[in-house]
Amino acid sequence: MTPAERLAAFRAHLSRLGLDGFIVPLTDAHMSEYVGADARRLEWLTGFRGSAGTAVVLAHRAAIFTDGRYTLQVREEVDGALFEFVSLPAVEPAQWLHAAAAPGAVIGYDPWLHTRAFLEGARRAAPALAFRPVSENPVDAVWADRPAPSLAPIEVHPLEFAGEDHATKRRRYAEALSRLGADVGVVAALDSVAWLLNIRGADVPRTPVVRAFALVAADASAKLFVDPAKLAPAARAHLGDAVTIHPYAGFAAALGALTGARVLVDPGTCVAAIADRLEAAGATLVAGRDPVIAMKAAKNATEVAGARAAHRRDGLALSRFLAWLDREAPSGGLDELAAEAKLEAFRRESNLLRDLAFDTISAAGPNGAFPHYRATPRTNRPLLPGTLYLVDSGGQYPDGTTDVTRTVAIGPPSPDMRDRFTRVLKGHIALAVARFPRGTRGGQLDVLARQHLWAAGLDYAHGTGHGVGSYLSVHEGPQRIAAARGAPGIDEPLVPGMILSNEPGCYRPGHYGIRIENLVLVVEDPRPDDEEPMLALETLTLAPIDLRLVEPSLLTPAEIAWLDSYHARVRAAHAPHLEGPERAWLEAATRPLAARVRVAA
Numbered sequence: 001m002t003p004a005e006r007l008a009a010f011r012a013h014l015s016r017l018g019l020d021g022f023i024v025p026l027t028d029a030h031m032s033e034y035v036g037a038d039a040r041r042l043e044w045l046t047g048f049r050g051s052a053g054t055a056v057v058l059a060h061r062a063a064i065f066t067d068g069r070y071t072l073q074v075r076e077e078v079d080g081a082l083f084e085f086v087s088l089p090a091v092e093p094a095q096w097l098h099a100a101a102a103p104g105a106v107i108g109y110d111p112w113l114h115t116r117a118f119l120e121g122a123r124r125a126a127p128a129l130a131f132r133p134v135s136e137n138p139v140d141a142v143w144a145d146r147p148a149p150s151l152a153p154i155e156v157h158p159l160e161f162a163g164e165d166h167a168t169k170r171r172r173y174a175e176a177l178s179r180l181g182a183d184v185g186v187v188a189a190l191d192s193v194a195w196l197l198n199i200r201g202a203d204v205p206r207t208p209v210v211r212a213f214a215l216v217a218a219d220a221s222a223k224l225f226v227d228p229a230k231l232a233p234a235a236r237a238h239l240g241d242a243v244t245i246h247p248y249a250g251f252a253a254a255l256g257a258l259t260g261a262r263v264l265v266d267p268g269t270c271v272a273a274i275a276d277r278l279e280a281a282g283a284t285l286v287a288g289r290d291p292v293i294a295m296k297a298a299k300n301a302t303e304v305a306g307a308r309a310a311h312r313r314d315g316l317a318l319s320r321f322l323a324w325l326d327r328e329a330p331s332g333g334l335d336e337l338a339a340e341a342k343l344e345a346f347r348r349e350s351n352l353l354r355d356l357a358f359d360t361i362s363a364a365g366p367n368g369a370f371p372h373y374r375a376t377p378r379t380n381r382p383l384l385p386g387t388l389y390l391v392d393s394g395g396q397y398p399d400g401t402t403d404v405t406r407t408v409a410i411g412p413p414s415p416d417m418r419d420r421f422t423r424v425l426k427g428h429i430a431l432a433v434a435r436f437p438r439g440t441r442g443g444q445l446d447v448l449a450r451q452h453l454w455a456a457g458l459d460y461a462h463g464t465g466h467g468v469g470s471y472l473s474v475h476e477g478p479q480r481i482a483a484a485r486g487a488p489g490i491d492e493p494l495v496p497g498m499i500l501s502n503e504p505g506c507y508r509p510g511h512y513g514i515r516i517e518n519l520v521l522v523v524e525d526p527r528p529d530d531e532e533p534m535l536a537l538e539t540l541t542l543a544p545i546d547l548r549l550v551e552p553s554l555l556t557p558a559e560i561a562w563l564d565s566y567h568a569r570v571r572a573a574h575a576p577h578l579e580g581p582e583r584a585w586l587e588a589a590t591r592p593l594a595a596r597v598r599v600a601a
Contacts, residue, residue, distance in 0.1 A: 001144075003047055003079050004079070006044065006045055006142070007062065007082055009142040010045060010057060010138065010139065010142050011057065013138050013141050014057070014138055015059070018106065019107070019108040019132065019138070020058060020101065020106050021056060021057055021059070021097065021101055021106075021107045021108070022056070022057050022108040022138060023054065023056055023107065023109045023114070024041055024042050024045055024057065024139060025053075026040075026042045026043075026050075026051070026052060026053050027039075027113055029188075030189055030190045030211075031188065031271060032189070032190055032204065033475055034051060034358075034473070035204060036147075036149065036150055036203050036204050036205075037147040037150070037205075038149050038150075041137065041140070042054070045057075045139060046064055046077075046078050046082075046083055047079070048064060048070075048073075048078050049073075049077055050070045050073055050077075051372070051475075052067060052069070052070070053074070056093050056096060056097060056100075058100060058101055058105075061084065061100050062082060062083045062084065063084040063085075063086045063096055064085060064086065065086045065087075065088050065091070065092070065093055066086075066088060067087070067088045067089070068087070068371075068462060069371045069461065071087065072373075072509065073373060093122070094121060094125035094126045095126070097125075098126035098128070098129070101129055103128040103129070104128065104129070105129050106129075106130045106132050107126075107129050108131075108133075108134050108138065109132070109133060110133070111271065111273035111276060112137075112273045113137070113271060115267060115268065115270070115271060115272060116267060116275055117267055118272075119131060119272055133273075133276075149203070149211060150202065150204075151227065151229055151230060152201055153201070153230050153231075153235070154199050154201050154226070154230050154232070155200045155201060155202075155208075155235070156198065156199060156200075156238040157194070157198040157199060157398075157471065158198075159198070160302070161302065161303075161398050161470075162303075163302025163303050164300055164302075165198065166197045166238075166239075166243075167220070169195075169196050169198070169292075170196065170220040170221075171220045173196065174216065174219065174220040177217075177218050178218060180286055181262060181286065182286040182288075183218050183262045183263065184215055184218065184258065184261055184262075184263050184264070185215070185290070186214075186255075186263060186266070186274060187290060187292060188213055188266065188270045189266075189290060189292075189293075190203075190211065190212070191296070191472045191476065192293065192296070193213070193224075194209045194472060195295070195296040195469075195470075195472060196214065196216070196295075198238070199235065199238070200471065200472075201230070202355075206356055206357060206396070206474070207472070207473050207474070208355065208472065210226060211226070211248065212224055212225055212226035212248065213225040213248070213251045221243070221244075222243045223243075223244050223246055223254065224239065224243055224245055225248050225254065226245065226248050227247065227248050228245055228247060231245060252273070252277055255274060255278050255283075256280065257281065258281055259281050259282045260284075261283050261284070262283070262284045262286050263283045263284065263285060263286060264286045264288055264290075265286065265287060266287075266289055266290040266293075267287055268289070268290075289478075293478055294478065296469065296472070297467060297476065297477070297479060297497070297498050298495050298497035298498055299497040303470040303497075304521065305399075306470065306471075307399070307401075307470065307499060307519075309399050309400065310395070310397040310399050310400030310401070310402055311400065311519065311541055311542060313350050313352065314347065314394070314397070314541075315404075315542035315543045315570065315573065315574065316542075316573070316577055317347045317349065317350065318346070318393075318406070319586055320582055321346045322406065322408065322543070323582045323585035323586065323589075324346075325389070325408060326585060326589075327581070327585075329383050329389070329408075330411065332383075334382065335364070335380050335382045336362040336363065336367065336383070337362070337377070337380050339362050339383065339389070340360045340393075343360065344356065344360070352398065352399075353397060354397060354398060354471075356393065356394065356395060356396065357394030357395055357401050357402060357403055357474040358393075358394060358474050360391065360392070360393040361373050361390065361391065361393070362389075363391070363392075363513060364382065364383045364384070364387060364388075364389050364410075365384065365388065365511070365512060366381075366510050366512065367379065367381055367513075368389070368407070368507070368512045369507040369508060369510065369511065371460075371461075371505065371507065371515070373513075383410050384411075386410070386411050386412070387411070387512065388408065388410065388417060388513070389408045389409075390405065390407045390408075390512075390513045392405040392515065392517065398471055399471065401468055401469055401470065401473075401474055402541070403501055404518065404519070404543060405516060405517035406516070406517075406543060406544075407513070407549065408546050408549075409549050413549050417514075417549060418549055418550070418551040419456075419551060419554070420458065420506045421506075421546075421549035421551075422549070422550055422555065423452040423456060423458065424453065424504050424506050424514050424515070424516055425545065425550060425555075425559075426452040426554065426555065427448065427450060427451065428449065428502055428503075428504055428516045428518070429563070430448040430449060430451065430452075431449045431465075431502045431504075431520075431537070432502055432539055433536075433558075435525055435534050436534065436535055437532040437534055437535070438495075440493065441490060441492060441493055441494070442479055442480045442481040442482065442489060442492060443480075443491060445464075445465075445481050446465075446483045446490070449464045449481070449502070449504040450464070450504065458506055460505040460506060460507060462505065463480060463481060463482035463483075464483070464501075464502065464503060464504055465479075465480060465481030465501045465503065466500065467479040467498060467500055468499045468500065468519055469499075477489050477492075479492045479494055479500055480500075494535060496522050496523055496524050496535065497521070497522065498521070499520070499522075500519070500522070500537075501517055501520070502517065502518050502519070502520050502539075503518075504516065514549075516545060517541075518539050518540065518541035519539075519540045519541050520537040520539050520540060521537065521538040522535055522536075523536055523537070523538045539566065542570045542573045544567065544589040544590050545566070546589075547593060550563070555593075557594075560593050560594050563593055567589075568592075571586060571587065571590040574586055
């Protein structure tokens with residue numbers, strides 16, 4: 001079916017259901033950012049392949065809503081003759097519906113795909129409309145070739161990587177229930193289920209999670225709702241007698257059996273259908289954040305050691321790729337897809353890569369201006385002299401998840417490229433060297449990364465830093481570094497053990513994109529004269545930053561010292577594992593900038 005045929009079939013089915021419109025989010029029943037193939041309803045209907053978006057379909061109008069990360073991408077992937085392009089958060093779906101739909105229109109929604117907060121906000125924003133839940137998603141009714149749910153087996157995440165057994169984790173969860181006065185808690189987020197029970201899976205591409213729900217009781221026992229076919233004997237033995245197995249499809253009925261119980265429900269991760277079922281059963285809802293979120297955000301000593309090891313391994317692969325790129329790109333024979341494949345090949349040589357952490361952003365020239373671009377045979381561009389190449393990539397290793405972006409000059413860069421790159425670098429350094437007292441929020445640090453761009457009238461339309469999991473989701477809350485008021489996570493205090501990205505950028509549509517991204521670890525940073533307990537950020541990522549794009553005259557001596565010190569760490573980590581041309585390239589790529597500046601002077 002063509003996009004127009006899909007939209008027509010969907011509208012016809014809505015009419016048969018007596019609905020005037022329908023809201024189609026990207027997420028699944030677990031409020032996931034990345035979803036399995038069977039849950040990609042938004043992509044099937046619209047063609048949009050980003051990780052955040054919503055569509056609204058009426059009988060004669062339709063719109064797709066995306067934020068600033070996807071302003072360009074959505075226009076490349078979605079037919080503008082079928083869907084209007086609307087920017088978030090300037091206009092929310094319900095605000096658009098209020099203006100576009102006739103008073104009294106009946107707007108359908110799937111209660112397994114929306115939180116109550118979203119629906120309450122929609123009703124406030126469009127009070128003249130009737131929002132009606134459906135028992136079966138109408139997209140599924142017209143999606144004839146919809147994939148079946150994954151049957152990938154559950155993998156045990158061993159103690160050597162987890163650092164804490166799941167019995168201890170469940171006891172910590174039960175203690176949180178006791179503090180909140182709850183008898184049982186709903187664990188709905190897939191990465192929370194995986195972390196809590198020390199299991200991993202392959203139900204969602206690039207994110208090693210299992211499609212499952214869990215109910216954890218105050219005695220630390222748990223019920224895991226998952227397809228039993230996914231459980232091999234080793235996984236069953238790992239879970240033990242305190243974790244009982246139930247069919248995934250039986251989760252709704254289990255909620256209905258919690259009559260009289262006080263049930264902890266996270267408004268951010270539990271969909272409306274969960275709260276509806278519990279209230280219908282006579283349970284009392286205890287609203288509160290899933291305790292697992294904070295537990296897994298602060299990595300334990302084993303997870304921190306694993307992250308450092310994974311980043312050394314990953315940085316070596318990326319450094320070898322950058323050396324290869326420098327040798328091959330000047331010939332003009334490379335393109336985005338070839339470079340992307342070669343980088344994955346270098347990562348796989350370690351024999352420890354389980355998967356990529358996300359679809360690699362391999363963006364040449366103007367494609368780099370799409371912050372979440374993904375190369376396809378249709379969009380594939382060559383790497384040409386005089387352009388920039390941006391590669392944002394990461395790996396899933398059993399001991400850690402990586403995420404790194406490098407921007408590389410293909411041939412001599414222009415003064416404009418050097419100026420903007422150096423301003424991005426200055427912001428990156430400012431965040432990397434920050435010291436801050438306990439209790440500092442991510443939102444308080446964001447300006448450090450933007451200040452030098454703002455001084456030149458520039459900015460970027462995405463956050464500066466997101467949390468990262470431990471062999472889990474590459475986007476993990478609750479911590480975040482961002483500027484938008486009210487953005488999730490920016491008011492979350494940073495605590496030791498949290499891992500975040502440091503990724504300021506600058507984008508010139510039609511020309512290039514620039515982003516420099518390392519992952520950083522929040523650490524304690526006590527010094528003799530401190531009057532307050534202080535924290536700092538330890539840079540985990542180890543890969544060269546392209547010195548050809550650095551304009552030394554824009555850097556302070558302290559910034560030059562940071563860059564030289566960082567490159568010395570990169571050189572020390574990787575040089576012993578390289579030989580011949582690769583080692584020579586690394587030595588040149590990490591040469592001290594301070595010496596070059598002195599010679600030039």
